Amino acid sequence: MRDDLLDIGEVATLTGLAPSALRYYEEQGLVASEARHGLRRRFSREMVDRLRLIACARRAGFAVKEIARSLDMGLDSAGLRDRLAAKADRLDADIADMMRVRDGLRHAVKCEHEPFTSCPEFKAILNG
């Protein structure tokens, strides 16, 4: 088996992130790629996992710094669990919002009202 270290291009395709984004994340302290082969960054499989997590959190609306904070303080510093719980709650609220919008949209698709924004049912869904 080879040395199990990937270069940035491979990591990019595995994670769906652009190489420039990976460098940016490194600069922001989200990932460490200490290992280098000459100039080239080498990423471990663990880093790929970490990056997938980061990508997921980004899609979920977390800011880069926010993710950095939660990933850094590895120790169970008093606040960490609280902050994670708070983030989960925030997500619940966001999810609820999105589900309402989604249901509103699905209604709009088959709604007769013109424009759909004035449909009472549509409004009711949004203010759910």
Added chain:
Amino acid sequence: MRDDLLDIGEVATLTGLAPSALRYYEEQGLVASEARHGLRRRFSREMVDRLRLIACARRAGFAVKEIARSLDMGLDSAGLRDRLAAKADRLDADIADMMRVRDGLRHAVKCEHEPFTSCPEFKAILNG
């Protein structure tokens, strides 16, 4: 009953949006406040509803221009329903993502692993 037109400050408190954001939305064509009392914008109740919808869509991750497009083409132009359906699908994907992150976080809160990011269960939830 008074003339039922609200000024920007009232609309701001009703919608939770900053006055500057309301002016920005107007500039972007999301809302019309044609009516003016002197210099001052007067918003109708309908506009307040529309703004609430916009705020909701923004929280759901839609771009301002995207919202403008969906709200503008009031006519059932061939594409509208399709685009709304596509947006709903996109939301479903985003929601799924967020639910995974949320569940991961909730697990992390009561997880023994240090750091939680290396917990297999945590990983399983995220890739679930």
Added chain:
DNA sequence: CTGTCACTTCAAGTGCACTTGAGGTCAAGT
């Protein structure tokens, strides 16, 4: 008459998350 207050315009500034471009390095293939 004079504040004060909530609004107005317009241009410029902010913060985030990257992206792009110029110029350079390095290993491998022809």
Added chain:
DNA sequence: ACTTGACCTCAAGTGCACTTGAAGTGACAG
């Protein structure tokens, strides 16, 4: 030996969504 390709750094640029600041307006209270 030379080119190609994938990488590198660093500074500057981009796009979005607002926010801020300066200078002004108009109505109303004291």
